[in-house]
Amino acid sequence: MTEHSPLTPPEGRNRLNQIIAATLKWSVAIVYALVGGFMGGLFVYVAITIMLAIFGATHAALFVQVVVLVAAAASAVMAARGYLRLKRP
Numbered sequence: 001m002t003e004h005s006p007l008t009p010p011e012g013r014n015r016l017n018q019i020i021a022a023t024l025k026w027s028v029a030i031v032y033a034l035v036g037g038f039m040g041g042l043f044v045y046v047a048i049t050i051m052l053a054i055f056g057a058t059h060a061a062l063f064v065q066v067v068v069l070v071a072a073a074a075s076a077v078m079a080a081r082g083y084l085r086l087k088r089p
Helices: 010-055 059-085
Strands: none
Touching: 010 059
């Protein structure tokens, strides 16, 4: 027979474990989105900066760079949402 503290009955422990699991899941998803957005955005920024250095910077090219950076960030957010929807055993 296991002993339980009077302050944390078994039901309370289960609820605490659920809160901790949800917190960890959301924390990992946020870090996943931040790292994905940063790495994708950095790759796009460097690639387009090199292209602009070779071909010359125009307003249209700078606008394309901003659009692609926003798309990289949106992709990272969608990846994090997909991570949150994963079913675990």
